[in-house]
Amino acid sequence: xxxxxxxxxxxxxxxxxxxxxxxxxxxxxxxxxxxxxxxxxxxxxxxxxxxxxxxxxxxxxxxxxxxxxxxxxxxxxxxxxxxxxxxxxxxxxxxxxxxxxxxxxxxxxxxxxxxxxxxxxxxxxxxxxxxxxxxxxxxxxxxxxxxxxxxxxxxxxxxxxxxxxxxxxxxxxxxxxxxxxxxxxxxxxxxxxxxxxxxxxxxxxxxxxxxxxxxxxxxxxxxxxxxxxxxxxxxxxxxxxxxxxxxxxxxxxxxxxxxxxxxxxxxxxxxxxxxxxxxxxxxxxxxxxxxxxxxxxxxxxxxxxxxxxxxxxxxxxxxxxxxxxxxxxxxxxxxxxxxxxxxxxxxxxxxxxxxxxxxxxxxxxxxxxxxxxxxxxxxxxxxxxxxxxxxxxxxxxxxxxxxxxxxxxxxxxxxxxxxxxxxxxxxxxxxxxxxxxxxxxxxxxxxxxxxxxxxxxxxxxxxxxxxxxxxxxxxxxxxxxxxxxxxxxxxxxxxxxxxxxxxxxxxxxxxxxxxxxxxxxxxxxxxxxxxxxxxxxxxxxxxxxxxxxxxxxxxxxxxxxxxxxxxxxxxxxxxxxxxxxxxxxxxxxxxxxxxxxxxxxxxxxxxxxxxxxxxxxxxxxxxxxxxxxxxxxxxxxxxxxxxxxxxxxxxxxxxxxxxxxxxxxxxxxxxxxxxxxxxxxxxxxxxxxxxxxxxxxxxxxxx
Amino acid sequence: xxxxxxxxxxxxxxxxxxxxxxxxxxxxxxxxxxxxxxxxxxxxxxxxxxxxxxxxxxxxxxxxxxxxxxxxxxxxxxxxxxxxxxxxxxxxxxxxxxxxxxxxxxxxxxxxxxxxxxxxxxxxxxxxxxxxxxxxxxxxxxxxxxxxxxxxxxxxxxxxxxxxxxxxxxxxxxxxxxxxxxxxxxxxxxxxxxxxxxxxxxxxxxxxxxxxxxxxxxxxx
Numbered sequence: 008x009x010x011x012x013x014x015x016x017x018x019x020x021x022x023x024x025x026x027x028x029x030x031x032x033x034x035x036x037x038x039x040x041x042x043x044x045x046x047x048x049x050x051x052x053x054x055x056x057x058x059x060x061x062x063x064x065x066x067x068x069x070x071x072x073x074x075x076x077x078x079x080x081x082x083x084x085x086x087x088x089x090x091x092x093x094x095x096x097x098x099x100x101x102x103x104x105x106x107x108x109x110x111x112x113x114x115x116x117x118x119x120x121x122x123x124x125x126x127x128x129x130x131x132x133x134x135x136x137x138x139x140x141x142x143x144x145x146x147x148x149x150x151x152x153x154x155x156x157x158x159x160x161x162x163x164x165x166x167x168x169x170x171x172x173x174x175x176x177x178x179x180x181x182x183x184x185x186x187x188x189x190x191x192x193x194x195x196x197x198x199x200x201x202x203x204x205x206x207x208x209x210x211x212x213x214x215x216x217x218x219x220x221x222x223x224x225x226x227x228x229x230x231x232x233x234x235x236x237x238x239x240x241x242x243x244x245x246x247x248x249x250x251x252x253x254x255x256x257x258x259x260x261x262x263x264x265x266x267x268x269x270x271x272x273x274x275x276x277x278x279x280x281x282x283x284x285x286x287x288x289x290x291x292x293x294x295x296x297x298x299x300x301x302x303x304x305x306x307x308x309x310x311x312x313x314x315x316x317x318x319x320x321x322x323x324x325x326x327x328x329x330x331x332x333x334x335x336x337x338x339x340x341x342x343x344x345x346x347x348x349x350x351x352x353x354x355x356x357x358x359x360x361x362x363x364x365x366x367x368x369x370x371x372x373x374x375x376x377x378x379x380x381x382x383x384x385x386x387x388x389x390x391x392x393x394x395x396x397x398x399x400x401x402x403x404x405x406x407x408x409x410x411x412x413x414x415x416x417x418x419x420x421x422x423x424x425x426x427x428x429x430x431x432x433x434x435x436x437x438x439x440x441x442x443x444x445x446x447x448x449x450x451x452x453x454x455x456x457x458x459x460x461x462x463x464x465x466x467x468x469x470x471x472x473x474x475x476x477x478x479x480x481x482x483x484x485x486x487x488x489x490x491x492x493x494x495x496x497x498x499x500x501x502x503x504x505x506x507x508x509x510x511x512x513x514x515x516x517x518x519x520x521x522x523x524x525x526x527x528x529x530x531x532x533x534x535x536x537x538x539x540x541x542x543x544x545x546x547x548x549x550x551x552x553x554x555x556x557x558x559x560x561x562x563x564x565x566x567x568x569x570x571x572x573x574x575x576x577x578x579x580x581x582x583x584x585x586x587x588x589x590x591x592x593x594x595x596x597x598x599x600x601x602x603x604x605x606x607x608x609x610x611x612x613x614x615x616x617x618x619x620x621x622x623x624x625x626x627x628x629x630x631x632x633x634x635x636x637x638x639x640x641x642x643x644x645x646x647x648x649x650x651x652x653x654x655x656x657x658x659x660x661x662x663x664x665x666x667x668x669x670x671x672x673x674x675x676x677x678x679x680x681x682x683x684x685x686x687x688x689x690x691x692x693x694x695x696x697x698x699x700x701x702x703x704x705x706x707x708x709x710x
Numbered sequence: 711x712x713x714x715x716x717x718x719x720x721x722x723x724x725x726x727x728x729x730x731x732x733x734x735x736x737x738x739x740x741x742x743x744x745x746x747x748x749x750x751x752x753x754x755x756x757x758x759x760x761x762x763x764x765x766x767x768x769x770x771x772x773x774x775x776x777x778x779x780x781x782x783x784x785x786x787x788x789x790x791x792x793x794x795x796x797x798x799x800x801x802x803x804x805x806x807x808x809x810x811x812x813x814x815x816x817x818x819x820x821x822x823x824x825x826x827x828x829x830x831x832x833x834x835x836x837x838x839x840x841x842x843x844x845x846x847x848x849x850x851x852x853x854x855x856x857x858x859x860x861x862x863x864x865x866x867x868x869x870x871x872x873x874x875x876x877x878x879x880x881x882x883x884x885x886x887x888x889x890x891x892x893x894x895x896x897x898x899x900x901x902x903x904x905x906x907x908x909x910x911x912x913x914x915x916x917x918x919x920x921x922x923x924x925x926x927x928x929x930x931x
Contacts, residue, residue, distance in 0.1 A: 136828060
């Protein structure tokens with residue numbers, strides 16, 4: 008709405024000098040120190056920072072959900088001019104129900120598993136507004152339609168577990184909006200979702216902000232997401248606001264060294280490991296009780312820190328209109344002149360190979376199928392007469408992996424990426440097809456494999472927490488494969504463990520520590536050290552960095568690159584983040600519903616011709632650059648069930664490009680698509696002729 | 711052009727038990743004159759305006775300075791507000807001119823916008839005046855021309871045809887019967903694509919119409 012210039016609306020929320028502390032066994036620990044910001048109506052404010060920076064504490068502070076040991080020490084939170092600090096619980100509860108709503112990271116935890124969606128949604132209206140059950144039901148359906156929920160009427164009768172993650176998150180957003188709140192706080196609402204679903208949810212948030220005129224606080228660690236949805240960004244570090252700016256300014260001219268560092272940690276979509284580097288920020292976020300006082304909190308990790316930074320706390324000051332930073336040297340630092348400091352651990356640069364060298368294949372997969380049998384409920388099956396049902400998790404995958412190469416596998420969740428890795432490593436029995444590794448047959452499960460074979464084929468898992476035994480020290484855990492595979496003589500095991508710890512940039516003092524004493528990034532390093540302990544020929548990495556913070560992610564990726572270059576290890580790298588895969592891999596395979604739909608050198612995958620699915624995935628990736636424009640292609644619905652995959656081309660039910668074919672792509676429903684070879688190494692599984700695929704515009708154009 | 715499109719959503723609201731002192735602070739902080747009073751679930755129960763906060767001196771004359779303080783601090787919103795059914799409200803799908811006529815008719819400054827008893831917004835004189843400025847295109851810098859046309863069908867079409875033949879766009883338009891001159895209408899159009907002379911030349915050519923005024927307007931600095 009256009010407004011007269013002399014009549015600016017006051018902010019919905021004004022936080023001034025807010026400090027929050029928790030009573031812990033270290034005494035009173037200040038989690039958030041003197042932060043200030045404003046949220047205006049119809050505006051999205053992004054709160055960004057690594058984990059442990061106090062983002063969620065701020066959100067909880069606004070709602071006074073700090074728990075019994077947390078309290079607001081000083082400062083004010085004004086909601087529409089009304090002070091919230093010091094209000095009674097009863098007053099706050101009315102306000103939270105009527106005017107402020109919150110959406111959490113994990114939708115499953117916000118929904119009651121024992122009530123239907125309809126009961127939960129209409130309850131909000133019945134309790135808060137006192138309207139009749141029938142009216143509430145009708146309004147809930149309207150709201151579900153508003154958040155683009157397919158088949159809203161029937162969704163009302165379902166239970167949360169019958170919905171996909173994206174649908175659950177839509178239900179939670181719908182629930183938050185039912186009372187038409189003036190302020191919506193979203194804490195990492197898309198972090199647990201697939202890129203394609205995330206893109207749809209982010210579009211939805213944009214629409215809702217416009218239509219409902221709601222002020223939104225959007226908490227995230229993902230700079231790409233920030234660039235897509237936020238208008239104003241507040242960067243937090245160690246409980247302080249270090250920079251605040253409108254979105255365009257922040258990305259064009261980051262002022263604070265921390266913001267600049269964060270931007271160097273994320274691979275740009277389209278950049279490769281040969282032509283660019285990731286620069287992790289050294290060190291890590293200090294725990295609240297260890298934060299430096301009377302000094303710049305970022306000084307210990309800052310490349311520009313001087314004596315002054317270590318002895319005096321910089322003020323938060325405005326450098327350009329609307330753009331403030333907490334740094335003595337903000338505005339004087341030129342990020343383009345930045346050089347990595349000597350202490351930074353960077354992988355040794357490698358010359359770009361002219362082409363993928365023709366090497367013998369280390370792994371050959373031919374027509375691999377992994378099916379899970381589904382128990383049938385029919386009466387016949389009781390007598391063994393029923394038709395067997397199978398979940399076709401991997402359905403006819405052929406892939407040749409040359410030695411020393413990294414193959415990236417991407418796709419939405421449920422497309423069979425992890426099953427493929429588990430089949431190769433021997434954790435899942437294969438149904439048919441052949442698997443050859445170094446000439447050995449890999450068709451038997453891991454328990455019956457030769458020790459030699461296990462030694463040559465290792466795996467790094469997604470979640471380092473669940474793959475480590477909490478009762479053993481780090482040293483013992485790394486020593487275990489060394490003893491088992493007899494990589495080194497028994498008396499050298501200790502030295503070898505220390506060498507491995509050093510290789511993953513961990514201090515020898517970690518030998519005697521337990522997993523619970525390590526951060527997520529450190530645990531993942533131990534996981535890597537353990538996988539490389541037996542000096543394997545090939546390592547499978549299943550989402551090794553997706554649970555890590557960006558700066559830690561950069562460090563772990565660099566580490567993997569370095570080790571790979573040193574030992575010439577072949578890698579299979581599974582990830583859902585396309586920019587990471589592009590950065591890390593030489594060859595990329597795009598999987599959909601158990602099939603590889605596109606396979607080729609990394610650079611070829613990211614330029615036309617695309618498989619329509621690859622195109623959709625690329626258009627969904629959040630890019631940390633507000634200047635870049637992306638084609639907007641959104642896939643309808645979810646990945647179909649692998650129990651009953653679509654006929655013909657498995658992608659035909661969601662394909663946005665079918666209309667390029669005659670009869671609206673009738674052939675896609677009937678016939679299996681052929682492989683179309685763009686080059687010898689780049690092939691696409693699609694009915695659409697290559698000439699037409701080539702004519703598509705690139706998904707991402709940057710200015 | 712409906713109330714729902716131009717109202718202020720999420721207006722500042724207070725509960726009936728809020729003290730007058732706090733209300734005064736909220737109104738000052740947000741620079742507003744009207745505050746809907748709601749109970750749980752944003753259900754409208756009343757309205758307070760600046761007028762309601764005017765306490766007549768006669769009421770206070772019998773009190774000494776200490777008693778005045780006590781009197782003021784015990785005063786709640788529910789004691790001074792315009793109550794429930796006396797509050798005149800609007801609905802989101804009401805045309806804005808209808809809302810304006812209600813404001814004029816009752817000599818009031820705002821209408822809480824209500825949907826099934828629940829406050830969804832507020833529309834004030836300022837909101838409507840803001841839309842008047844938008845209606846006549848004040849927010850777009852350009853030329854504002856006033857043309858006097860005879861009151862008969864087809865005159866407005868002549869103007870639009872003349873403008874369209876040049877390939878310009880009309881940024882805003884409005885018309886009113888000419889004051890004190892029955893049988894004529896004044897049409898105001900806003901054009902940003904042309905120069906003053908080009909626009910004047912085109913409008914002067916139209917037969918039977920008179921170019922009254924042409925001037926530059928734009929958003930206030």
